[in-house]
Amino acid sequence: MQANRIGLAALVVxxxxxxxxCSVFSRHGGSSxxxxxxxxxxxxxxxxxxxxxxxxVSSRELEYNLCPRRLxxxxxxxxxVAFEWPTAGGACxxxxxxxxxxxxxxxxxxxxxxxxxxxxxxxxxxxxGKDGKTxxxxxxxxxxxxxx
Numbered sequence: 082m083q084a085n086r087i088g089l090a091a092l093v094v095x096x097x098x099x100x101x102x103c104s105v106f107s108r109h110g111g112s113s114x115x116x117x118x119x120x121x122x123x124x125x126x127x128x129x130x131x132x133x134x135x136x137x138v139s140s141r142e143l144e145y146n147l148c149p150r151r152l153x154x155x156x157x158x159x160x161x162v163a164f165e166w167p168t169a170g171g172a173c174x175x176x177x178x179x180x181x182x183x184x185x186x187x188x189x190x191x192x193x194x195x196x197x198x199x200x201x202x203x204x205x206x207x208x209x210g211k212d213g214k215t216x217x218x219x220x221x222x223x224x225x226x227x228x229x
C-alpha cells in the first residue's frame with residue numbers, strides 16, 4: 082500500500098511538472114487579455130517588411146508606443162533577441178499614444194536581411210497594460226512566423 086502511494090505521488094508530481102512546462106513553453110504570443118497582435122503573413126523572406134495589427138481587446142482605453150520593439154528568434158524552447166529597435170545610436174520618442182477599447186493600430190516591421198532562417202515573433206515593448214505598466218514579453222508579442 083505504501084509503495085502505491087509513493088508511486089501515485091511521483092506520477093502526480095510528474096504530470097504537474099510536465100503540464101507546467103508545456104503551458105509556459107507552448108505559448109505562441111499574439112493574444113493576451115489586453116491586446117491581440119496579428120501579422121499579415123505566416124512566412125517572410127529575409128529583407129521583407131511585415132505588417133502588424135495591434136488591437137485593444139480590453140475593457141478600457143490603453144496607452145502604447147510602437148517605436149521600441151524587438152525581433153525574437155525561437156531557439157529550442159526559448160525566445161532570443163535577434164534584432165532590437167531603436168538600433169545603437171537611434172532613439173524613440175517617449176510619447177505615449179492612446180488606443181480606445183476595440184480600436185486597432187497598424188505598424189510595419191522589418192525582417193533584417195542578415196537574420197538566420199527560423200521561427201520569429203515581434204515583441205512591442207512599448208505596450209502598456211490596464212495598470213499602466215509595460216506589458217511582459219509574451220503578452221506584447223505577435224504570433225510566431227517563419228523567416229526563410
